[in-house]
Amino acid sequence: MPDKKPLSSVNDFVVRFANVNGSGSASANELFARAVLRHGVPVSPRNIFPSNIQGLPTWYEVRVTEEGHLGARGGVDMMVAMNPQTWDKDVAGIEPGGYLFYDSTKPMPSSKFRDDITVIGVPLTAIANSTYTDPRQRQLFKNIIYLGALCALFDMDPKLIEQLIGEQYKGKEKLLSSNVHALHLGRDWALQNLKCPIGLRIKKADKVGDRIFIEGNSAAALGAVYGGATVCAWYPITPSSSVAEAFTSHCQKLRHDPETGKAKYAIVQGEDELASIGIVIGASWNGARAFTATSGPGISLMTEFIGLSYFAEIPAVIMNIQRAGPSTGMPTRTQQCDIIACAYASHGDTKHVLLFPEDPAEAFEFAAAAFDLAERLQTVIFLMLDLDIGMNHRLSRPLKWDDSRQYDRGKIMTAEMLDEGRDFGRYLDVDGDGIPYRTYPGTHPTKGSFFTRGTSRDRYARYSEEGSVYADNMQRLVRKFETAQDLVPRPLQANAAKPTKYGVIYFGSTAPAMDEAIGLLEARGHQLDRMRIRAFPFHSSVASFIADHDFVYVVEQNRDGQLRQLIVNENGIDPVRLVPILHYDGTPITARFIANAIGDHQDHLKVTPLRKAVS
Amino acid sequence: MTYIAKPKFHHPGLEKNALGFIHRDYEGKISTLCAGCGHDSITASIIEACFELSIEPHRVAKISGIGCSSKTPDYFLGNSHGFNSVHGRMPSVLTGANLANRDLIYLGVSGDGDSASIGFGQFAHSIRRGVNMAYIVENNGVYGLTKGQFSATADRGSKSKKGVVNTDNAIDLVAIALQLGATYVARSFSGDKSQLVPLIAGAIQHRGAAFIDVISPCIAFNNHAGSTKSFDYVREHNDAVNRLDVITGRDPITVDYAPGTVQIVEQHDGTKLALRKIDADYDPHDRLGAMTFLQKHAAKGQIVTGLLYVDPDAEDLHTHLNTVEAPLNRLDADALCPGSAALEKINASLR
Numbered sequence: 001m002p003d004k005k006p007l008s009s010v011n012d013f014v015v016r017f018a019n020v021n022g023s024g025s026a027s028a029n030e031l032f033a034r035a036v037l038r039h040g041v042p043v044s045p046r047n048i049f050p051s052n053i054q055g056l057p058t059w060y061e062v063r064v065t066e067e068g069h070l071g072a073r074g075g076v077d078m079m080v081a082m083n084p085q086t087w088d089k090d091v092a093g094i095e096p097g098g099y100l101f102y103d104s105t106k107p108m109p110s111s112k113f114r115d116d117i118t119v120i121g122v123p124l125t126a127i128a129n130s131t132y133t134d135p136r137q138r139q140l141f142k143n144i145i146y147l148g149a150l151c152a153l154f155d156m157d158p159k160l161i162e163q164l165i166g167e168q169y170k171g172k173e174k175l176l177s178s179n180v181h182a183l184h185l186g187r188d189w190a191l192q193n194l195k196c197p198i199g200l201r202i203k204k205a206d207k208v209g210d211r212i213f214i215e216g217n218s219a220a221a222l223g224a225v226y227g228g229a230t231v232c233a234w235y236p237i238t239p240s241s242s243v244a245e246a247f248t249s250h251c252q253k254l255r256h257d258p259e260t261g262k263a264k265y266a267i268v269q270g271e272d273e274l275a276s277i278g279i280v281i282g283a284s285w286n287g288a289r290a291f292t293a294t295s296g297p298g299i300s301l302m303t304e305f306i307g308l309s310y311f312a313e314i315p316a317v318i319m320n321i322q323r324a325g326p327s328t329g330m331p332t333r334t335q336q337c338d339i340i341a342c343a344y345a346s347h348g349d350t351k352h353v354l355l356f357p358e359d360p361a362e363a364f365e366f367a368a369a370a371f372d373l374a375e376r377l378q379t380v381i382f383l384m385l386d387l388d389i390g391m392n393h394r395l396s397r398p399l400k401w402d403d404s405r406q407y408d409r410g411k412i413m414t415a416e417m418l419d420e421g422r423d424f425g426r427y428l429d430v431d432g433d434g435i436p437y438r439t440y441p442g443t444h445p446t447k448g449s450f451f452t453r454g455t456s457r458d459r460y461a462r463y464s465e466e467g468s469v470y471a472d473n474m475q476r477l478v479r480k481f482e483t484a485q486d487l488v489p490r491p492l493q494a495n496a497a498k499p500t501k502y503g504v505i506y507f508g509s510t511a512p513a514m515d516e517a518i519g520l521l522e523a524r525g526h527q528l529d530r531m532r533i534r535a536f537p538f539h540s541s542v543a544s545f546i547a548d549h550d551f552v553y554v555v556e557q558n559r560d561g562q563l564r565q566l567i568v569n570e571n572g573i574d575p576v577r578l579v580p581i582l583h584y585d586g587t588p589i590t591a592r593f594i595a596n597a598i599g600d601h602q603d604h605l606k607v608t609p610l611r612k613a614v615s
Numbered sequence: 616m617t618y619i620a621k622p623k624f625h626h627p628g629l630e631k632n633a634l635g636f637i638h639r640d641y642e643g644k645i646s647t648l649c650a651g652c653g654h655d656s657i658t659a660s661i662i663e664a665c666f667e668l669s670i671e672p673h674r675v676a677k678i679s680g681i682g683c684s685s686k687t688p689d690y691f692l693g694n695s696h697g698f699n700s701v702h703g704r705m706p707s708v709l710t711g712a713n714l715a716n717r718d719l720i721y722l723g724v725s726g727d728g729d730s731a732s733i734g735f736g737q738f739a740h741s742i743r744r745g746v747n748m749a750y751i752v753e754n755n756g757v758y759g760l761t762k763g764q765f766s767a768t769a770d771r772g773s774k775s776k777k778g779v780v781n782t783d784n785a786i787d788l789v790a791i792a793l794q795l796g797a798t799y800v801a802r803s804f805s806g807d808k809s810q811l812v813p814l815i816a817g818a819i820q821h822r823g824a825a826f827i828d829v830i831s832p833c834i835a836f837n838n839h840a841g842s843t844k845s846f847d848y849v850r851e852h853n854d855a856v857n858r859l860d861v862i863t864g865r866d867p868i869t870v871d872y873a874p875g876t877v878q879i880v881e882q883h884d885g886t887k888l889a890l891r892k893i894d895a896d897y898d899p900h901d902r903l904g905a906m907t908f909l910q911k912h913a914a915k916g917q918i919v920t921g922l923l924y925v926d927p928d929a930e931d932l933h934t935h936l937n938t939v940e941a942p943l944n945r946l947d948a949d950a951l952c953p954g955s956a957a958l959e960k961i962n963a964s965l966r
Contacts, residue, residue: 212965222961228951230716230943233707254953262939264946266714268932271740275707278700278737282711285698286676286719287944290711304701398962401955407948440721440944441676441696441712449673450690453699 004116007097008199011041011066011207013077015150015200018090019143020083022054027058028143031164032150033393037213038160040205042068044512046392046588051238051331056238057086066207069613070359070395071513074590075254078200080146087112099198101146101153120194122149129184141182148186150516155197157204158187212360212398216389217293219360220319221246222399223367224291225254228407229317231290232267235280235298238331239387240321243293244269273301277316281305284315285452287440289371296325296338299345306380307346308454308478313427313436315374315381315410318342319367322386324586333586339562342382343536349474351481353488354382354536358511359389360396362534366489375410377484378438386557388509388588413437418447426450426461427473434480481537488535491542496527503529504598505542505547505578507563509588510555516591517598524595525603528553536566543571546578553598555581571611619643620693633635633669640672643693647686653805653831654683654753658690660808661722661751664815666694675720676712680705680734681918682754682760684726684819684831693721703734706741706750713746716942718934720819721748723875728758731767731786738788742795742824747931749818750790751901753805755833781867787913790824793906798929799825800905801922804890805832806869816924823929830890832868879915893921900925 015032019025026047033045044063063073078099081090094100096116102108104121113119128142151158162180169176190196217526221243224232234244244267251265255413270276277290283290294302299320309316322338324330329572344350355370357363363385370381411431413424418439424447427436436459439448450461456470457463464470506514511532521528531545546552546567554564561580568575581597583589621642629637641662646655675695679685681702682798688697698710709723723741730738730752741750756769763776767786774780789802798822803811811829818825872878875894891912898904905924912919939946 063708096802111815208966210962210966212962222958226952228946228948230946230951231711233711255951257939260939261937263937264939264943264950266933266936266943268710268714268744268936270707271736275710275737275740278704278707279714281700282678282698282708282713283715283943284711285708286712286715288715290710290715296916305704308701399958401952401958403955405948405952435690439696440716442674442689442716445671445673446694449694449696451697453698454701455699 002097002116002118004097006118006199007077007095009077010201010203011064011205013064013200014073014075015062015064015078015080016076016090016093017060017062017080018083018086019058019060020085021050021052021056021058023082023143024140025058025082025143026060028147028170029062030393031161031168032093032147033062034164034213035151035161036062036064036155036202036394037208038164039156039202040208040409041066041202042070042211042395044070044072046388048456048587051334057083059335060102064202066205068207068395069512069516069591071516072588072590074592080150082146091117099200101150103142104145105212118198120153120198122146122186122189122194124149124186127189129431131182131185134361134444136587139176144179144182145186148183148188149190149194151183152187152196153191153194153198154200154202156202157353158183175528208395210398210570211395213393214360214396215242215246215391215393216357216360217242217321217391218246219396219399220251220293220363220367220383220385220390222356223364224317224371225250226364226401227289227368227371229289229291229371230265230400231283231288232265233270233276233283233290234267234292234294235270235276235294237295237298238392239323240293240298240319242391243319243321273298274305277302277318279303280316280318281314283373285441289315289317289375291319291371293319293321295321295323296341297339299341303346306352307348307350309380310346310352311348311454312452313378313438314452315378317367317374317381317383318446319383319385321390322384324584330586332387334509334588335557335584335586336510337558337562337584338384339556339558339566342384343566351537352380352382353377353484354384355489356384356507356534357383357389358508358532358534360394361399361400363389364399369489370465372408373484373487376408377435377480377489378410379480383510386509399615411435411437413439413443413448415444418444423450425459427457427459427476429459429476429479432479433483434476434478435483436476448554485537485539488537488539490539491534491545492532493541493545495529497522498527500527500529501550502527502602503531503545503552504555505531505533505545505552505567506555507533510557510594513589513591513594514555517594520591520595521599521602524599524602526599528598533563536570538567538570539588542567543573546571546573551577551579553579553581553601555583555594556581557587559584628652630711632666634671636666636669636672638662638666640694641692643688643690646690648683649834651834651867652683653755653829653833653868654687655690656805656808656869657751657811657829657831658687658755660805660811660815661676662691663808663812664819667812668816670720670819674718676709676721676722677722678709678712679724680726680729681753682726682729682758683833684724685729687753688722688724703729703732704737705729706734706737706746708747708839710744711742713932714938715749715944717747718940718942721746723750724747725750725752727756727766727768727788731788735767737784738958739791739795742792742797742826742911743797745796745824745929745931745935747822748824749815749821750824751815751818752826752828753831754788754828755831757833759833787909789826789828790906790909792828793902793909793924796824797826797924798823798926799922800924801826802828802830802918802920804830804870804920806867807871807890807920808869809871810892810920817925821925821929823926823931836894874921877924891917891919893919893923897921899923900927
């Protein structure tokens with residue numbers, strides 16, 4: 001018996017699988033997460049992987065959470081330690097009273113274990129080797145065998161896992177039966193040789209409802225399909241590649257003319273990021289809805305074109321799936337570190353619209369909305385995802401679409417309008433909102449053509465280096481950005497249960513951890529009003545929210561407090577009133593981190609100064 | 616770049632083409648390039664080719680990068696949409712525009728600095744993708760707008776106006792285009808209108824990646840030390856209150872010579888080009904033969920001109936992507952949005 005009472009919990013614990021990249025464990029681990037879901041119990045899985053193909057350590061963490069917390073919790077209750085390379089670190093990371101599951105084929109010295117955890121050994125290699133002769137099969141099925149053993153240990157219903165395997169290998173009977181066989185090999189061994197179930201258990205519940213299980217990148221790609229994107233140009237880069245790959249896959253299913261079989265889309269893998277954004281800008285200039293997906297290094301390469309898009313006022317949608325920078329940084333780790341780079345991308349005075357979805361459902365909605373915004377505002381729109389949302393499966397409310405919705409194509413002057421005698425000046429501010437009319441190439445034989453350029457021009461698109469003409473144009477661009485404030489998604493605000501002088505601002509993938517952290521903080525006696533920012537330019541309510549509180553915490557996942565900088569810069573806020581809460585080690589921010597950081601700060605506020613107490 | 620429009624007045628008896636357009640309908644604004652610049656001759660040839668083809672001017676999208684050559688789309692087809700993008704990145708912008716609306720004619724105008732240096736990659740990839748376009752490089756071997764640096768097409772051993780000798784090998788864009796699979800490849804000389812006009816017309820009519828390298832003398836070459844027309848000479852002998860850059864204009868260089876012959880052309884700076892016009896019986900359907908022919912004459916110091924290769928059965932990027940016939944920019948929500956019922960099925964598959 002361990003010297004600490006083994007953890008005991010139903011439907012609320014964290015399992016982490018430690019594997020070697022390339023060992024084929026990913027599908028088995030995901031199968032486990034899906035199996036928990038089939039029990040009606042929410043999960044929040046996270047893939048923690050290295051930037052290589054084979055050989056380096058990889059982890060897959062499944063937070064089993066009947067409460068439905070979708071952020072990372074921190075800590076590990078059971079470690080499935082399948083990687084000798086990381087053994088010591090993995091064992092050290094187990095919570096006191098937790099469990100260590102390992103391959104006991106080869107005996108391990110007792111010094112490699114801990115006294116305060118329960119050790120569960122299953123001779124996985126021996127079982128696999130005695131059943132299979134092919135080396136690859138031995139490796140792959142070892143993963144399914146440990147899944148079978150976990151099924152017994154957690155008291156899971158094997159039929160639900162069989163059902164999932166059946167769906168995965170539908171039409172591939174041989175694969176289906178061999179996987180089911182491996183599952184039972186592990187389960188039977190565990191039932192016969194171990195005390196099952198353990199303290200951590202999965203019990204059927206009804207807590208998933210109609211929610212779906214989807215990666216943010218896939219949802220964003222689907223948003224592009226529904227939003228009417230017809231041209232996608234991209235260049236592979238982690239963690240954004242799966243956006244374009246998912247868009248391709250969705251289009252192949254949804255976007256072919258039923259009569260001719262021809263594609264109602266064009267996807268080009270560019271030679272680099274420069275070409276990709278160039279294709280997007282060319283397509284958008286010519287009236288198609290176009291987008292690219294990239295990550296921080298790609299944004300760096302695209303900035304010259306982004307400046308052109310801003311100044312020449314050409315719609316473009318860029319999905320930036322952020323990863324840890326600067327430079328190559330940590331390509332497979334998450335951060336929210338491109339805020340400043342995107343908000344002011346390119347040289348000269350530029351400002352760009354940023355959208356910050358919190359989960360796959362918003363990634364879908366905001367992606368579709370980005371095309372309307374890009375055409376309405378005739379500018380570049382950044383959809384700011386990050387690896388944590390983009391590359392992890394998340395439980396999400398179902399995706400919804402209103403069939404009566406029509407695309408907002410913005411201010412387009414047609415041949416008929418030109419024939420009616422409407423005055424067309426490409427950069428005329430006809431409506432006072434800073435947004436001019438444009439014409440598509442080929443619109444009219446004698447009217448409406450103009451020359452698009454990145455150099456300064458007057459309201460009729462005629463080249464001009466006149467200072468007043470340039471300034472007039474730049475001021476109109478500011479007006480347009482102000483117009484954008486009321487078009488982009490507004491911040492969402494929630495008040496604390498009790499009146500408070502303090503607030504917290506957060507955005508994007510921090511949201512699930514923040515939701516949970518609020519509860520932890522309340523338990524510590526701290527009340528916070530909160531605001532989730534969903535877009536830049538900031539709505540006026542952001543400044544109001546800050547003004548209404550003594551000070552406001554700004555929680556974000558980067559070193560320099562980039563959102564805080566942007567708020568200070570754009571709203572003229574005294575920086576002292578915004579307290580940065582920063583998490584930037586490449587792992588997703590957790591509720592525990594937020595609650596501790598804010599809670600400690602709040603605790604200090606409650607300490608009465610000694611002099612005051614004495615007097 | 617200029618905004619000086621040409622006067623609209625014209626003689627009522629001017630020749631009209633099949634659509635009733637006159638030359639003036641294919642002109643643009645007044646050029647601000649140096650008098651005698653070969654690029655203006657190319658502009659004239661583009662105007663002539665479009666006139667002869669009876670193209671509706673507004674059905675052309677003219678796209679360029681940055682540089683002297685990239686200014687020229689402002690000087691022709693004034694009723695067309697133009698796009699002066701960023702340095703060297705014309706091909707990607709054109710590719711995107713072409714994907715959006717396959718019904719227009721795409722004319723890409725670039726320079727040697729644009730296409731052989733910063734845009735070398737985009738040039739190559741637009742060619743290999745088979746984008747349906749007429750891609751014209753106005754090639755003078757020098758950076759004119761930044762005053763005289765070598766471009767990547769400058770010959771090894773050639774001298775800059777400052778007397779610097781170029782020690783790098785030249786990139787032959789025609790040879791590269793052939794290697795990359797361009798389905799229409801030609802080279803010409805800006806002053807050889809009788810050759811250039813039909814080559815441009817052929818490129819416009821070709822469905823696929825058509826590439827024309829046009830040798831185009833730069834008047835700024837003629838501005839080296841020792842010249843009484845150089846910047847320095849003018850400054851030293853000038854008492855004016857303003858300090859001005861002056862480029863003395865020259866007459867455009869023109870040539871007219873028979874197929875199969877070699878013509879020596881003296882440029883403004885005194886350097887000589889040996890142009891070889893391909894024979895009348897040259898087979899332009901043999902890509903390998905074209906590459907060999909090109910290299911053989913290059914070894915002799917001759918620049919081969921004419922239509923070097925054409926594939927009459929060429930396919931374009933839209934064929935490769937199997938896109939619908941209707942331009943993508945015309946598809947509306949009814950055609951593009953799968954609708955809520957399809958989304959419900961997707962939701963169901965994700966549970």
